[in-house]
Structures are given as C-alpha cells and as structure tokens.
Amino acid sequence: xxxLLLALIGTAIVMVILTIGRLGFGxxxxxxxxxxxxxxxxxxxxNYLLCLAIVYFSEPALTGPFGGWQWVLWPLVISSxxxxxxxxxxxxxxxxxxxxxxxxxxxxxxxxTQLPADIxxxxxxxxxxxxxxxxxxxxxVAGLIVVFxxxxxxxxxxxxxxxxxxxEKSTTxxxxxxxxxxxxxxxxxxxxxxxQVLGSxxxxxxxxxxxxxxxxxxxxxxxxLYYVAPMSYNNIFINLSNSTTPGxxxxxxxxxxxxxxxxxGPNDTIAYLPGAIFNxxxxxxxxxxxxxxxxxxxxxxELDDSxxxxxxxxxxxxxxxxxxxxxSEVLIVDAHTGAITDYPPNRVPPWVDRVMPSDTVNQYLxxxxxxxxxxxxxxxxxxxxxPSGDPQLVYNKVDQPVWLVAMxxxxxxxxxxxxxxLFDTHxxxxxFYTSASGLGIGTNVQNTFAxxxxxxxxxxxxxxxxxxxxxxxTWTAIYSSGGIYQDVGMLDAQKLNGGNVQxxxxxxxxxxxxxxxxxxxxxxxxxxxxSPTGGTTQMVTGKVLRISPVQQGTNTxxxxxxxxxxxxxxxxxxxxxxxxxxxxxxxxxxxYLNIPGSTSxxxxxxxxxxxxxxxxxxxxxxxxxxxxxxTVSPTAGG
Numbered sequence: 001x002x003x004l005l006l007a008l009i010g011t012a013i014v015m016v017i018l019t020i021g022r023l024g025f026g027x028x029x030x031x032x033x034x035x036x037x038x039x040x041x042x043x044x045x046x047n048y049l050l051c052l053a054i055v056y057f058s059e060p061a062l063t064g065p066f067g068g069w070q071w072v073l074w075p076l077v078i079s080s081x082x083x084x085x086x087x088x089x090x091x092x093x094x095x096x097x098x099x100x101x102x103x104x105x106x107x108x109x110x111x112x113t114q115l116p117a118d119i120x121x122x123x124x125x126x127x128x129x130x131x132x133x134x135x136x137x138x139x140x141v142a143g144l145i146v147v148f149x150x151x152x153x154x155x156x157x158x159x160x161x162x163x164x165x166x167x168e169k170s171t172t173x174x175x176x177x178x179x180x181x182x183x184x185x186x187x188x189x190x191x192x193x194x195x196q197v198l199g200s201x202x203x204x205x206x207x208x209x210x211x212x213x214x215x216x217x218x219x220x221x222x223x224x225l226y227y228v229a230p231m232s233y234n235n236i237f238i239n240l241s242n243s244t245t246p247g248x249x250x251x252x253x254x255x256x257x258x259x260x261x262x263x264x265g266p267n268d269t270i271a272y273l274p275g276a277i278f279n280x281x282x283x284x285x286x287x288x289x290x291x292x293x294x295x296x297x298x299x300x301x302e303l304d305d306s307x308x309x310x311x312x313x314x315x316x317x318x319x320x321x322x323x324x325x326x327x328s329e330v331l332i333v334d335a336h337t338g339a340i341t342d343y344p345p346n347r348v349p350p351w352v353d354r355v356m357p358s359d360t361v362n363q364y365l366x367x368x369x370x371x372x373x374x375x376x377x378x379x380x381x382x383x384x385x386x387p388s389g390d391p392q393l394v395y396n397k398v399d400q401p402v403w404l405v406a407m408x409x410x411x412x413x414x415x416x417x418x419x420x421x422l423f424d425t426h427x428x429x430x431x432f433y434t435s436a437s438g439l440g441i442g443t444n445v446q447n448t449f450a451x452x453x454x455x456x457x458x459x460x461x462x463x464x465x466x467x468x469x470x471x472x473x474t475w476t477a478i479y480s481s482g483g484i485y486q487d488v489g490m491l492d493a494q495k496l497n498g499g500n501v502q503x504x505x506x507x508x509x510x511x512x513x514x515x516x517x518x519x520x521x522x523x524x525x526x527x528x529x530x531s532p533t534g535g536t537t538q539m540v541t542g543k544v545l546r547i548s549p550v551q552q553g554t555n556t557x558x559x560x561x562x563x564x565x566x567x568x569x570x571x572x573x574x575x576x577x578x579x580x581x582x583x584x585x586x587x588x589x590x591x592y593l594n595i596p597g598s599t600s601x602x603x604x605x606x607x608x609x610x611x612x613x614x615x616x617x618x619x620x621x622x623x624x625x626x627x628x629x630x631t632v633s634p635t636a637g638g
Contacts, residue, residue, distance in 0.1 A: 021129025
C-alpha cells in the first residue's frame with residue numbers, strides 16, 4: 001500500500017536529521033559503532049511505526065509548501081524529545097550516587113562519567129538539532145510562507161481575485177424560480193420523516209443503524225427534489241460486525257405529505273462512509289487508493305437518476321502557500337462497491353448537483369468582500385462586505401442549482417443586503433447582483449416570519465430560502481411543529497413586516513395570496529396587474545352581472561362579472577370599502593392593466609367604484625321620530 005512507502009520516506013527524513021545532529025555535533029574521538037547501530041535501528045523502527053500511524057489516521061495531503069511533507073515534523077519533534085530524555089537517565093544515576101555517598105553507602109551503579117560519552121553527548125546533540133530543525137521549518141519558514149502569501153495589499157488582492165466574479169448591472173435582481181420546484185421540506189422535517197420510516201418496516205434497523213440529522217443532502221433526481229441520507233452505524237461494535245450498512249433513506253423535498261422511502265435492496269448497501277472504522281472510512285479508502293496529492297473534502301452522498309448511491313468528493317489544492325484552495329478533480333465513489341472514478345470539474349456526469357464545497361464558496365466570498373474594494377490594512381472597515389450567513393443551495397431551475405449568498409456590510413448594525421451572490425455549484429464562477437441590495441437578511445427575516453399574526457399557534461420557523469417569484473425577491477419560510485410540517489409563508493424581501501407575510505398550509509394557496517398581495521400593494525411584478533410587460537391601463541363602466549366573495553387564506557377576494565366583458569375581474573377590500581355592498585345590477589367603473597397576449601381567465605383590478613352607492617365624508621344627522629329637529633348626541637361633560 002502507498003502508506004507503507006510514505007511512512008518509509010518519512011522515517012528516512014527524520015533519521016537523517018537526527019543522525020546529522022548526533023554525528024555532526026555530538027561525536028567524540030572514540031566512536032562506538034555497536035551502540036550507534038542499536039540507536040539507529042531502535043529509533044528507525046519507532047519512527048516507522050509512528051509515521052505509519054500518522055499517515056494512516058490523519059491522511060496528510062501531499063500538496064502545498066514542502067510538498068505536504070510538513071507532517072514529518074511531528075515524529076521529528078517526538079524523537080528529539082526522546083533523545084533528550086535518554087540523556088537525562090544517566091544524569092539521574094549520578095544524583096543517586098551522590099546521595100548514597102553522603103550517607104556512607106557505596107553505590108553499585110555506574111556513574112554518568114563511567115558511561116560511554118557518545119550516549120549522553122550524542123543523544124542530546126541529536127535531540128537539540130532535531131528540535132532546532134523542527135522549529136526552524138515549522139515556525140520560522142512556515143510563518144514566512146504565510147506572511148508572503150497572505151499579508152499585504154498585493155496578496156490580499158490576489159486572494160480576492162480567486163473567485164471569478166461577474167458584477168451584474170441588470171435590473172433583474174435574481175434568476176427566476178420555478179414555483180413547481182420550491183422546497184417545502186426542511187432538513188429537520190426530512191430527519192423526522194426519515195426516523196419514522198427507519199423503524200416502520202419490521203426490521204428493527206434503529207437498533208443497529210441511525211440517520212445523522214446533519215447528513216441529509218438536498219438534490220435533484222429525475223427533475224424532482226429530494227433529501228438523501230445514508231444509514232450509519234450506531235457504535236463501533238456494530239461497525240466491527242458489519243462490512244456495510246443496509247442503504248439509505250429518500251425524502252421528498254417538494255411534497256411535505258409524501259412518505260419517506262427506505263432503500264435497502266441488494267444494490268443499495270453502503271460499504272464506505274465517513275466516520276466508519278479502519279478501511280471502511282470513505283476518505284481513508286480513497287486516500288489509500290492513491291489520491292494523496294490533494295485535500296479530500298466535502299464527501300456528499302448523491303444518487304444518480306436510477307437511485308444508485310455514489311459519494312462525490314472534491315480534491316482541492318492550495319494555490320497560495322497553505323491557503324487559496326482550488327478545485328482540481330472530482331472523485332465519484334460507488335458507495336456500494338468502492339470503485340473510484342476521477343473527473344475534471346467541467347466533465348462530471350450531469351446528475352451530480354454540486355462539486356464546489358460550500359465552505360470554499362464562503363471563504364472565497366469572504367476574501368472578495370474584504371479586499372475587492374478595500375485595502376488589506378483597513379481598521380475602519382470602510383468599503384468592506386461580508387457574507388451574512390452560510391451559502392444556501394437554491395434550485396432556480398431544477399438540475400441547475402446555485403449557492404446563494406447574501407452579502408452585507410462589515411458593520412454589525414447593518415441588517416440588509418448589499419447584494420446577492422449566485423455561485424455556480426460546478427465551477428469557480430459567481431454572479432453578484434447589486435440590484436438585490438436592501439433586502440432583509442438573517443435573523444430579521446426569521447423574526448418577521450415568526451411575528452405574523454396568522455401564526456397564532458406559534459409554529460417554529462424551520463428554515464427560509466430566497467427565491468425570485470413574480471420577478472420579486474421573495475423569502476419563503478417553512479413552519480413546523482415537533483419536526484412535522486405545518487405551513488408555508490412568503491414575504492417580499494424588501495418589505496419585512498409581519499403583516500406582509502402570506503401564510504397558508506399549501507404552496508398553491510400561498511402563491512395565490514402572494515400574487516394578490518403584490519397587486520394590492522402596487523409592487524412591480526411579472527405575475528399580476530403591476531406587470532412591466534408593456535400593458536396599457538383600461539377603464540370599463542358597466543352593470544354587474546354577478547359578484548361573489550371567496551376567502552383565500554386571510555384575504556377576501558371578490559370575483560366580479562361585468563356585462564359586455566369576457567373576463568372575470570378580481571378585487572380586494574383594499575381597493576374599495578363598497579365591495580361588500582355591491583349587488584347584481586349596480587353600475588360600476590373599474591380600471592385594469594390590459595396585457596397583450598395574456599390568456600388568464602381572471603384580471604386583477606387596479607381601481608373599483610360602484611356609482612350606485614353614494615358615501616359621504618360624514619354621516620347625515622336624522623330627525624327624531626315625531627319631531628322636526630335633528631337628534632344631537634350629547635358631548636362629554638355636557
């Protein structure tokens with residue numbers, strides 16, 4: 001195996017340094033070959049076993065400064081300290097002899113002066129020289145590498161330039177979202193569903209295996225969104241007695257009413273997974289297979305379109321000293337057989353959703369925000385931006401996900417965005433939408449959703465994601481209780497107010513409410529009466545043939561049919577307080593936006609007036625029965 005060779009090379013490096021110290025600085029005129037050989041063989045065996053353990057368990061990436069061989073400093077330091085302690089033993093014997101002589105006793109021990117000089121002087125020389133070399137390389141040289149690759153303005157600008165960022169000047173804030181692919185199941189709800197199905201088939205899998213709540217991965221399979229999580233071992237004893245786990249669980253991410261499915265067929269078993277023992281550990285399996293020349297990060301379980309399990313692993317290599325990692329290769333590991341296939345990032349199979357790790361994206365955008373428009377030394381923080389949270393995986397178009405990151409200023413008091421990043425999940429390419437500035441972000445969004453009066457049962461705001469719906473940046477929240485889905489909310493990202501939250505049990509209902517809310521509040525959008533598609537405002541006067549109120553969530557919508565018109569008009573109470581009083585036969589005047597090519601059977605009204613109902617500014621006083629004078633109410637204190 002490759003680690004045997006790596007351990008041998010590491011041992012050779014350590015022993016060469018120690019031997020130089022022993023023979024070059026600690027050798028006397030009389031050289032005891034036998035003792036030197038015993039020292040050399042003993043420390044060689046010790047270092048080989050130590051190097052083998054380090055390589056096996058830590059899996060150091062052989063890339064970056066020193067070719068990644070800086071891990072050899074650890075056995076060098078340990079061996080150097082061991083040589084110093086070897087010198088301390090004869091010194092201790094000398095102290096015991098002195099103590100015995102002072103008490104009138106004769107010691108049978110050899111004094112340190114009777115021991116061969118090369119044991120004491122040679123050992124201490126090897127130990128000191130080894131520690132000096134380790135300190136020089138591990139502290140001085142490594143520190144200089146960090147300074148000359150990350151400090152100062154030129155290096156800061158180089159770090160900021162690692163992500164390929166395009167600043168979008170268009171007025172369109174974000175890429176449009178397909179409402180049919182909005183995620184309605186959070187990872188917490190998915191975990192609840194997964195735990196239910198784990199013990200539902202009579203196999204008592206829960207006694208031996210578990211589903212890690214943090215292992216659920218959102219992904220597209222056959223143009224539909226699912227969460228997938230592998231079954232993991234409950235403990236080391238289960239792992240020792242089983243070479244595979246039975247399979248994985250799949251949870252529908254678009255339909256909160258769908259049941260989770262447990263895949264435990266003969267081709268669904270998982271032989272390698274992160275955290276398993278010995279060679280069953282996924283990253284160790286890959287490392288021992290020869291992929292030692294890069295950092296193995298972000299192991300993600302993804303299913304192909306036939307629901308076969310694979311692990312995707314990103315192989316990263318630093319470009320600026322120890323940092324500036326860039327994606328070099330993508331490794332796809334068959335979770336069932338362990339077969340490994342490596343791909344260039346631009347040639348991964350189409351069913352793979354992402355290969356750019358979210359941590360890498362966050363680091364890239366942190367550098368970009370700090371140094372793109374500001375100097376490296378900038379104690380004031382002027383001109384700096386920072387990601388407002390971890391990247392969110394958003395499927396603007398199914399099978400074409402992006403990492404969405406809201407940026408904010410470096411000020412801790414800023415609660416709005418300076419723009420939105422959409423980072424490609426397959427390559428180092430990002431688009432920054434400055435037109436999405438001013439959006440509410442972070443805990444403000446969560447608190448707004450939680451504060452809506454419609455949430456009278458105080459359901460938990462489980463998660464929220466930013467989409468573009470009807471051309472408007474929109475936060476969509478999932479409400480849950482005890483891990484069970486309850487409702488979904490929608491909110492204009494620029495108008496954070498609990499009263500603006502649309503709150504419904506289903507996606508279709510909340511979409512209808514949200515479109516109505518946009519129209520009523522004259523928010524420019526691409527779905528309703530305020531659509532900027534070149535329509536013209538039309539006025540119609542006619543008699544009402546039919547009118548009927550329909551309750552849609554918290555809104556009452558009036559459907560109106562007017563004589564001579566071939567469409568049904570819809571209006572909300574915010575347009576006119578006369579709407580509840582309108583009857584068939586009343587003459588009304590309405591305005592609406594006529595959109596060329598529209599085939600919708602309903603049209604949202606922009607204004608409404610019933611000419612048959614006359615309402616004055618103040619009530620008209622009426623006379624009391626039997627008198628000719630109006631009734632006047634007494635005033636307070638009168």
